[in-house]
Amino acid sequence: MRIAVVTEAFLPQVNGVTNSVLRLLEFCKVQGHDVLIIAPESEGAPTEYLGYKIKHVPSISMKKLIPMAVPRKYLEPLLEGFQPDVIHLASPIFLGHYVARIAKRAGIPTVSVYQTDIAGFARHYGLTIAHNTLKKWISRIHQASDITLAPSKWACRDLEQSGVKNVRLWKRGVDLVNFAPTRRDESLRVNIAGSRDKIIVGYVGRLANEKRIDDLAILDRQPHIKLVIVGDGPAAPRLRKELPNARFVGYQSGTELARYVASFDIFVHTGKHETFCQGIQESLASGVPVIGPDTGGPVDLIEHGVTGLLIDTADPHQLLEAVETLRSHSSLDLMQLAARKSVEHRTWDYINQQLMGHYLDAINQVSKERGLVA
Numbered sequence: 001m002r003i004a005v006v007t008e009a010f011l012p013q014v015n016g017v018t019n020s021v022l023r024l025l026e027f028c029k030v031q032g033h034d035v036l037i038i039a040p041e042s043e044g045a046p047t048e049y050l051g052y053k054i055k056h057v058p059s060i061s062m063k064k065l066i067p068m069a070v071p072r073k074y075l076e077p078l079l080e081g082f083q084p085d086v087i088h089l090a091s092p093i094f095l096g097h098y099v100a101r102i103a104k105r106a107g108i109p110t111v112s113v114y115q116t117d118i119a120g121f122a123r124h125y126g127l128t129i130a131h132n133t134l135k136k137w138i139s140r141i142h143q144a145s146d147i148t149l150a151p152s153k154w155a156c157r158d159l160e161q162s163g164v165k166n167v168r169l170w171k172r173g174v175d176l177v178n179f180a181p182t183r184r185d186e187s188l189r190v191n192i193a194g195s196r197d198k199i200i201v202g203y204v205g206r207l208a209n210e211k212r213i214d215d216l217a218i219l220d221r222q223p224h225i226k227l228v229i230v231g232d233g234p235a236a237p238r239l240r241k242e243l244p245n246a247r248f249v250g251y252q253s254g255t256e257l258a259r260y261v262a263s264f265d266i267f268v269h270t271g272k273h274e275t276f277c278q279g280i281q282e283s284l285a286s287g288v289p290v291i292g293p294d295t296g297g298p299v300d301l302i303e304h305g306v307t308g309l310l311i312d313t314a315d316p317h318q319l320l321e322a323v324e325t326l327r328s329h330s331s332l333d334l335m336q337l338a339a340r341k342s343v344e345h346r347t348w349d350y351i352n353q354q355l356m357g358h359y360l361d362a363i364n365q366v367s368k369e370r371g372l373v374a
Helices: 016-031 075-082 094-106 118-124 126-144 153-161 186-194 212-221 236-242 254-262 278-285 315-326 332-341 348-367
Strands: 001-007 034-040 052-057 087-092 112-115 147-150 167-169 199-204 225-230 247-250 266-268 289-293 308-311
Touching: 001 075, 001 094, 016 034, 016 052, 016 087, 034 075, 052 075, 075 094, 087 094, 087 199, 087 348, 094 112, 094 126, 112 348, 118 247, 147 153, 147 186, 147 199, 147 348, 153 167, 167 332, 167 348, 186 225, 199 212, 199 254, 199 278, 199 315, 212 225, 212 236, 212 315, 225 254, 236 247, 254 278, 266 278, 278 289, 278 332, 278 348, 308 315, 315 332
Parallel strands: 001 034, 001 087, 034 052, 087 112, 112 147, 147 167, 199 225, 199 266, 225 247, 266 289, 289 308
Antiparallel strands: none
16 A cells, blocks of 8 residues: 655654654554655754655744645645555644645545644633634535544544544554553662652643643642652653652663553553553553543543542642552552553554554545446
8 A cells, every 4th residue: 555644743853742643653664664754854853764765844933833834836746656555644723724635636535533632722822713723624624534543532523513524533552562561660760769668649741831841849848758759841841840859860762661650659641631641551562540630531441430530639638639549559469460461452453453444445436436436
């Protein structure tokens, strides 16, 4: 199959969109698919990945939001020359919308992946007008796609309520070899906490205002809790001041990240605009119970009372109570086993095989619309 992958984020920028695209490209390489990558340019950006060529377009920084790729006219002849069977739009915004229109004119099937709640981020920053505009914009983008894939039931409903048709649930995979309970490291725990008596509560993710990491202040003030923050981002300097007792270990990846996650006693995520939340899934794979917000994607991932707790993480009293509840849970060992079991079927191979099925459905759908299939 010839696949054009159009992504709003790519290396060297590392986030959920980039990681999902990388796993797709690795799968395509093993399966022998031919891929063209279209991605935003940035300092240090690669020109190829796994032998697949990358065509860059300019990008601009938007105040308080993630950088946006800028479409260019050369994309149309580029796609015509590549002749893709299907176009994969990863978290489409401006670039994705532009390519979706090209594809519609050319009769090329498109599958878009809804992954970033840009409108929710805008609302968090008090940009009400931007939120409403972005909500309509995102809806128009996905309405232009033949199939839209969303990572959670909440995200599916959100899109459908905005008028998007043909929305399907497509979750994310997880590396079950890297993220595993066997990565737990007692020496790392002692090094982090300075004592074997403290309970370690960890957060992993981008350090940005919309993630609401400062909601963890109530935990940072407890002498028997050691708060560990894994990640980096624009809010890091402020958070170091607001969480003075926390251990900030910076950005981690690969086996080092897995060691940190498996060495937590409890994982906490406070972001309320998550369409999914890969950090939660990786913690569950590591056998670590999770406390997450009772909104958005985490609701699909955390089984309340079985693999963790769903609460209003913005309420400090609920948050502290949730940590204490898990800490003293009589069946915590069973909860740890249940956490791992809840994601054991979600390998990236399994998830990307599902994606190939969606590609074929989009191809057949467009063929029928054009009268190419009886």
